[in-house]
Amino acid sequence: MTAEFAASDADAKPLWLVRDELPGALDGAARGWAEACGFDGSAGQLCLLSDGSGGLAGALFGMGKPDGKAGRERFFLAKAAVALPEGAWRIETWPDGVDRSEAALAWLLAQYAFGRYRKADGAKARLVPPEGVDAPRLIAMAEAEFLTRDLINTPASDMGPDALEEAARALAGRHGFAVEVIAGDDLLDRNFPMIHAVGRASAQAPRLIELRRGESGPALTLVGKGVCFDTGGLDIKPAAGMKLMKKDMGGAATVLGLAQMLVATGAAEGMRLRVLIPAVENAISGAAFRPGDILTSRKGLTVEVNNTDAEGRLVLADAMAYGAEAEPDWLVTMATLTGAARVALGPDLPPFYCDDDAAAAAIQAAGLAQCDPVWRMPFWAPYEAMIEPGIADLDNAPAGGMAGSVTAALFLRRFAAGAAHYAHFDIYGWQPSAAPGRTQGGVQQGARALLAALPELLAR
Template sequence: MSSATSLPIIFVEEGALAAANLSAAHRAWADANGFTGQRGRLLALPDPQGGLAGHLFGTGPVADRPPLVAAQAGAVIGPGQFHFQGASGDPTLAALGFRLGAYRFDRYRAGKPAPVLDLPAGADADEVDRLVSGAALARDLINTPANDLGPDALDQTIRSFAADRGMECRAIVGDDLLAAGFPMIHAVGRASAQAPRLLDLTWGNPDDPKVTLVGKGVTFDTGGLDIKPASGMLLMKKDMGGAANVLGLAHAIVSAKLRLRLRVLIPVVENAISGTSFRPSDVLTSRKGLTVEIGNTDAEGRLILADALALADEESPALLLDMATLTGAARVALGPELPPLYSTDDELARALMAAGTASDDPLWQMPLWSPYDAMMSSKVADVNNAGTGGFAGSVTAALFLRRFVDNAAAWVHLDIFGWAPEARLARSQGGTDQGIRAVYGVLKQRYPAA
């Protein structure tokens, strides 16, 4: 329902300007500006007094129109109140796209107010709100620098998140990790002035199918004693992107009241450098009992995930899914926009890719190629945490994690980037959500609300 003060955003398919039913003056204006419905182009329409009468928005050819094409309007339009007019497509996806495109991170500087959208007729307002809120939560957390989001602050954020949604929350902090059986989380985080910890959130009916999400929560990664170069640290505030995206996904699940028993495990550490840092060639004993030789202290994310995955696997969930900003090799293989997906269930992997395509949240299945397990062999321990030879780094990281999953009916690992180097469809430049809509779409199909 559009308000009396909102201005129209008129959707125009490529070459279909005549169908927009414009006034003669506006049609002449569009022609004079060469507007034909080019995808992503926004053209302001003047009123007779020289003010703003609305906008034309080009959606491009119907055949290759992205589901969230309206995001391109939300990203560039100025402040104001707007409503859709014309062939905007599926109303829920159109509203979702526009609002995702309108996201701004203004914590540290004043910005322009975001545009306000009157929900189009037929749109699912609750679905739009939960997916936008989940994405914004992930983006805000990733964009926040480590001086304001170290382990203590992320811990408090997660506790507040749980309390606001009626989730039970338990935290194991500092040396208590050793007593509770999480030696690798402790080893990675013990060098920091802020203690390592594991956050354990639960929600839902215990009798419903168990779905467990694990998110890598490295609030900053120096690389440890195998220290990164300065250029390699510039984006390391985003190394908790797995945790951020898992929280965004959990928000959507709880908001939709899906019929599942949800558990969220987030190991939270800072991979810092001090006299207590873990070292290359150290041998750590994992929660599962496997011994791990440290080939590289900068391959720390898989260590904390391994302990958390082992805990999750102990209760044999129907689905165990982890998200992590794990390897640069994933970006070499597939670039920043397309996260690799690894799974022990090919049917589930195909469903996730299909759901991602439908919601402009792409994923791409990569192989769990067992022969590459040999790249992580160790002469002194069960496994090395860093593959040799520099080949297939994303695959070997996934294979490392697979060693800690035995009982889950299905396991999925998403090696996300969590960052948009430049603005793209439905994602502003900076910290970004990846995998939330794809995974939520499959869970909604499999475990619909009552």
């Protein structure tokens, strides 16, 4: 779906953002009406204003105290976009502390609705782009987010490995990527044994999807976990654990959204951009891989499978090793990888891992500036022993259950050798309940942070 601002401000109605005092521009009748309605600028309060002849003259929207609810919630102004009547609106007043770009992006994000299976509408009010904002860039961000949300929200019945490949090919066609897909037993012939092992039990063949764009400049390789549904394999999840497993391809959805964003904003120009997606379903059949199996990865490292439900790191490892062989400047993984990350930081704040202190600081700062927060966690070297089982080089699911996100990141880092820099994002990819600008369901995390930080990262 598309995101849009108002085409013109010619017929736009004024919207006053109010903290405590009514704007001085209000005439006496409007001021009296607002006071009669009990409007006091409380956070989220809306007051529509009449033109005196049955028409709409404008509206007041409460922002509350700077340290109150509006200050705590990202994209707070999306509440106004949803509440206002259809039509064009322009913001007349900007209280201290209200960021214009965030407000405009919030308004765009409020337009999202997932309507594949029933009619659904997002906000119908359209905002005149505030002075000083980069409207095309914000539209590109919002539309990339919509792509990611649509992919995650689509159930596995319509978003298996076949459909994920189709989505990647569609994006490639729109934005000038070359595409290569290696599927089924060809994965074995081309030395992707762990992708094959995880996906071979499914009715849809496992595959590695590769997109490439650009012939010169710094190289950025994005690897996204594409587990289209995760039963847990033979270590089967309980029913409650499978309920959200259509989102286990959230890493793939996020790197596709980010790739679109990079092209649409012009950031992909002058770089070699590569996207790798191991697309599988972790299913159960006589061909399923088993607990206790030892797999030999593309890199040659052997991996003891101590839990078939820790499959994401296996498919990522083969794709990462392949990506690292080209020695990119940056290798970035995005994956809905561990429940431990959610226990540590909750659904809103995905952890990321990066050995480069300055780069990590740039990513974290960019995330805060773009309302796309991420939090750095450590590649804690003393825990390396936890992923070394003795019978093989690596253990995909260390016993004990401690430091699960850290040990998963350490596991992945073993396959990043060759890349000049590596960062891993352990995202959730899901909004458990509706929030301003974010409907319940799939959500993009970390992509805007990376977009904003990339100029500094690629200069390193």
